[in-house]
Amino acid sequence: MPESPSGEFVNWSGSLRFTPGEFLHPADEEEVVERVRLAAERGETVRPVGSGHSSTPLSATDEVLMSLDRMSGLVAYDREALRGTLLPGTGLAEAGRLLAMADMGMENLGDVDYQAIAGAIATGTHGTGTTLPNLGANLVGGRLVTGTGAVVPFGEEAGPDHDPDLLRAARVSLGALGVMTSLTLRLLPDHDLHRVNWCTHIDWALEHFHRLAAAHRHFDLYWYPRSDLAQVRTLNMPGEEPEDPALIPPGRHLRRDETDSNHEIIPNSRELKFDEMEYMLPLEAGLECFRVIRERIRERHRRTVAWRVLLRTIAPDDGLISTCEGRPTMTIALLQNNTLPHDEYFGDLEPILRDFGGRPHWGKKHSLRAADLRPLYPGWDTFNEVRRRLDPKGVFLNDHLRDLLIEEGSEEWHRVGETRKRRREEARA
Structure with a gap:
């Protein structure tokens, strides 16, 4: 858990720092219940936090920060039903x-495996594969x-009579519905994967992008702006690799070829830290968007961008x-070394x-707020209805979530803002 000796919380990349009033590490569900009830009585804000991999202020609070790092482990599983319940x-x-x-x-994992399971699902963590949805799509239950x-x-x-809207809301929740105390996942039998990494020119990779994505269970590519290699x-x-010679570029440079357990071979090692902005685009528009992005980077940012651009695919889901x-x-992900400026690059x-x-x-990283986000999600209003039902006093709403989920100027926006203002004045007194 990224906590400094002074009590300051620092996220993985170092771009987010704040000092909570309390930093709690409950050992079980009973302790979570006790502290949330006390916060509701006092009008406090509680924010759950996982590993601190996110670079947005989802967990930021000057009141109660609740780490779930002591609530860890596989507590139940059913091999026949392919279900597992994790803390x-x-x-x-x-x-x-x-x-x-x-x-x-x-079924799938993201680019790294640093995150805690609840935080990964809450923020929509994903891997790559046109038939593979994000991690939260495999959440089938919990508490x-x-x-x-x-x-x-x-x-x-x-x-059998569960609330389907609650399950759909829980599949990407931002920690706004409550504190997850267990998560049951739909799983696959344990399996190996054969991984191959190779380099070619970006033009060849783009020309064959959709064929490569359709032919392989997982496919992604990095573009290196300074060399135009991918x-x-x-x-x-193993044994299910496509045998299409047209999908092997002439003169490719093989960098990695190995087979291992799925959970060992999908994630990449990330010794160097970075900040990132990633957008999810309609599949049919993705390559056209990347071509515009590529030209802009070559025109304005090539000399200052030290990291690559990552392209992936994801199946649809119902969150x-x-x-x-x-x-x-x-998806198009823009990465920049965490020691280098990124605001101008991402903002452009x-x-x-x-x-x-x-x-x-x-x-x-992104700059959008509720008025920008609401038109992008058909289920937006339903999610907020579920959120208000589960958290009527806004216990889990920090300033960032208020701006993300509640349109500025609305009655709820003012009410939450006034509550936060009053709490801060009481704390200073």
């Missing part, structure tokens, strides 16, 4: 190892503590505010990503 603070790397011991594995301190089972844990990565079940809700998706390219119908990744 919220379980790291993705640890989850992979625990599930493998039960002869199961997750959460609401803003009143009630424990609410959802999905399969709530039985590193292509494919992963497939109410999932960035892939209802549409096949291509974000309008292009928005012009092509992009939805920003919830856990990465």
Whole structure:
């Protein structure tokens, strides 16, 4: 957990720093309930936090920060039904190892496995693959503590008459519905993957992008702006690799070719830290958008951008505010070393990503607010109805979430703002 000796919270990249009034590490659901109920009585804000990988202020608070790192482990599984129930603070790397011991594995993983499972799902973490949705799409049930301190089972844990809107809201929740205390996932049998990384020119990779994406279980590529090379990565079940010679570029440079367990071979090692902006675009518009982005980077940013641009695909899902809700998706991620300026770079390219119908990744840099976001999500109003029902006093709303989820000037926006102002005045007194 990225906490400094002074009590300051620092996220993974170092771009987010704040000092909470309390930094709690509950050991079980009962402790979560007790503290949330007290916060509701006092009018305090509680923000759950996972590993701190997100670079947006989703967890930022000067009141109660609640880490779930002591609530970790696989607590139940059913090999026949392919289900596993994890505690919220379980790291993705640890989850992979625990599930493998039960002869199961997750359908997909993201680019890194640093995150805790609850935080990864809450922010819409995804991997790559045209048939593979984001991680939250495989959330089929669980338990959460609401803003009143009630424990609410959802999905399969709530039985056949469960509330489908609550499950869809929980699949990407931003921690705005409550504190997750268990998560049940739909899984696959444990499986190996064959990974191949190779380099070619970006023009060849773009020409064959859709064929490569359709042919491989996982496919993504990095474009290196300073060289115009692309590193292509494919992963497939052993023996299921496509045998199309047209998908092997002439003179390719092979960088990696190995087979290992899915949870070991999908994530990349990230020794160097970076900040990132990523937008999810309609699949049919993604390459056209990237070509515009590419030209802009070459014209204005090539000398100052030290990191690559990552392209991936994601299957559609039904999360109410999932960035892939209802549409096949291509993602464009802009990375910059965390020791170098990124505001001008990201700010210049974000309008292009928005012009092509992009939805920003919830856990990465972006400038959008509720009035910008609401038109992008058909389930937006339903999500907020679920949120208000579970958290009627706004216990889980920090300033950032207020701006993300509530349109400025609305009655709720003013009410939450006045509550926060009053709490700060009381704290100073």
